[in-house]
Amino acid sequence: MNVVDMDGPGGGWRVLVPETRRERMRGLRGHPSPGPREAMLFRRCRSVHTFGMEEPVSIVFLDRQMRVIEVRRSLPGRVVIPRRGARHVLEAAGGSTLRIGDGFRPARRTGR
Template sequence: MPVIVCATNESKGQVLAPRVRVASSLWARSKGLLGTASLPPEEGLWLKPCRSIHTFFMRFPIDVLFLDGQGRVLSKATVAPWKMSGWKRQAAGALELTAGTLERTHTEIGDRITFSRMED
């Protein structure tokens, strides 16, 4: 059973996605969003550890945040299908979200992102 968390931009007081799947095993990180037709606005994927991502074999763009160990945004981007992000040496993980989420929530470099576990 995957772990589901809520991702919140504490700096802006905005929920980025209430249902974020945590991918911490090698298999879960390798699979990522491959095989999904789309990413609904309320969902996301938290890859940890992770210092770069790709969108090979994907049919939709995604917003990506690279975070340090304290949840600070180091880098942000909208990544089109069949692209790779750069290597983020300081990153502890990457948060993949529906394209447009970062603009809608005004998320910026330096903002603090937190993850809270969802109760069953």
């Protein structure tokens, strides 16, 4: 599992990126609930499930430019139907304030 720093709404985000099939199937299960600017990014994905999740999450659909095109509040134990035009899916805290049009990009590194 990779951890990526991204710039997004409200500042810096800590984003987990699952790389293996097993990591993708597990998702946030077994991880602490995401904080206000923490999430898991499923690249090249249009749909996720929340089976085995203990708490609600926000399912955030992103386009190719990493802009939010839809936010769905999801209860545990559900399948989330794919969103047309989605390229990636972000799982964030259930009370996330992400909105349509918000964008993400890799964090800029500053030299010392």
